[in-house]
Amino acid sequence: MKIVVCVKQVPDTKGGVQFNADGTLNRAAMLAIMNPDDKAGLEAALKLKDQYGAEVTVVTMGLPKADEVLREAMAMGADKGVLVTDRCLGGADTWATAQTIAGALRNMDYDLIITGRQAIDGDTAQVGPQISEDLDLPLISYAQKIVDVDEKNRTITVERQFDDRYMVVRAFLPCVVTALGDLDVPRYMTPGGIFDAYDKEVTVWARKDLKDVDDSNIGKAGSPTQIAKASDKVRKGTGEKKADLNPAEAVDYIVGKLQEKHVI
Numbered sequence: 686m687k688i689v690v691c692v693k694q695v696p697d698t699k700g701g702v703q704f705n706a707d708g709t710l711n712r713a714a715m716l717a718i719m720n721p722d723d724k725a726g727l728e729a730a731l732k733l734k735d736q737y738g739a740e741v742t743v744v745t746m747g748l749p750k751a752d753e754v755l756r757e758a759m760a761m762g763a764d765k766g767v768l769v770t771d772r773c774l775g776g777a778d779t780w781a782t783a784q785t786i787a788g789a790l791r792n793m794d795y796d797l798i799i800t801g802r803q804a805i806d807g808d809t810a811q812v813g814p815q816i817s818e819d820l821d822l823p824l825i826s827y828a829q830k831i832v833d834v835d836e837k838n839r840t841i842t843v844e845r846q847f848d849d850r851y852m853v854v855r856a857f858l859p860c861v862v863t864a865l866g867d868l869d870v871p872r873y874m875t876p877g878g879i880f881d882a883y884d885k886e887v888t889v890w891a892r893k894d895l896k897d898v899d900d901s902n903i904g905k906a907g908s909p910t911q912i913a914k915a916s917d918k919v920r921k922g923t924g925e926k927k928a929d930l931n932p933a934e935a936v937d938y939i940v941g942k943l944q945e946k947h948v949i
């Protein structure tokens with residue numbers, strides 16, 4: 686069984702977000718980490734490796750520095766790493782990102798593709814579903830548990846989170862699964878794993894290596910969505926608590942506040 690996990694290098698927003706003057710993220714000024722949902726997806730793939738002897742490959746599109754998340758994934762137990770990097774791929778929106786990653790995946794063998802549900806920087810949750818569309822594969826999104834993989838009948842069964850409950854979904858392989866952060870608890874890198882990871886060769890692909898991808902669909906030029914300006918969340922003060930009002934008084938109070946703020 687061959688599994689490919691898409692991992693994205695993202696700025697660690699826990700330490701606060703920093704912006705360039707043009708409103709884009711100042712990624713150089715922030716610690717770069719593996720996207721949390723991707724790490725949970727990687728752990729699920731490594732569990733399938735332990736259980737079924739699957740081969741796990743990690744792929745990332747990004748700056749040459751994104752090689753770091755591939756090394757981290759290999760230090761956790763992934764077998765191979767593929768870095769897709771080329772200046773012309775920069776500034777990609779989700780459409781162009783998915784087209785680019787799909788172009789890399791067309792060069793690879795896979796029975797299962799795992800992406801994170803969402804990246805903590807762009808936060809769109811669009812790339813996984815777009816990759817499944819580009820490759821014309823079934824998609825199971827919002828995976829909270831991989832119940833079973835039946836290699837003989839080539840199916841995978843997954844618990845898909847749905848509001849406050851879940852549905853059990855079965856799909857034929859190959860397919861795409863998008864992982865929730867709590868799909869699995871990532872294992873730690875081992876010292877031996879770290880050494881091995883830096884001995885391993887990472888495959889590096891550029892635009893010319895992408896299969897069946899049109900120039901009109903890559904990079905900033907191929908992105909229908911342009912980020913005009915990004916800004917950090919405005920932290921509002923704590924709200925006002927009014928505990929001593931009866932229902933009628935509470936309604937009057939709220940209406941008054943809404944009128945005060947010209948909402949109504």
Ligand SMILES: Cc1cc2nc3c(=O)[nH]c(=O)nc-3n(C[C@H](O)[C@H](O)[C@H](O)COP(=O)(O)OP(=O)(O)OC[C@H]3O[C@@H](n4cnc5c(N)ncnc54)[C@H](O)[C@@H]3O)c2cc1C
Pocket residue numbers: 691692693694710720722723744745746747777778779780782786799800801802803804805806807808809810811812813910912915
């Ligand atoms: C603040 C901000 C807002 C943005 N808003 C938009 C927007 O509204 N529309 C838009 O089209 N673009 C937007 N972008 C650009 C978007 O971040 C990039 O296109 C990005 O490459 C993919 O989108 P995402 O981060 O939302 O990923 P998501 O769709 O949330 O990622 C889902 C999964 O896809 C995989 N994945 C995503 N990117 C990569 C990668 N580079 N390498 C490997 N795997 C990957 C990962 O497994 C990830 O968990 C925004 C960027 C920023 C910083």
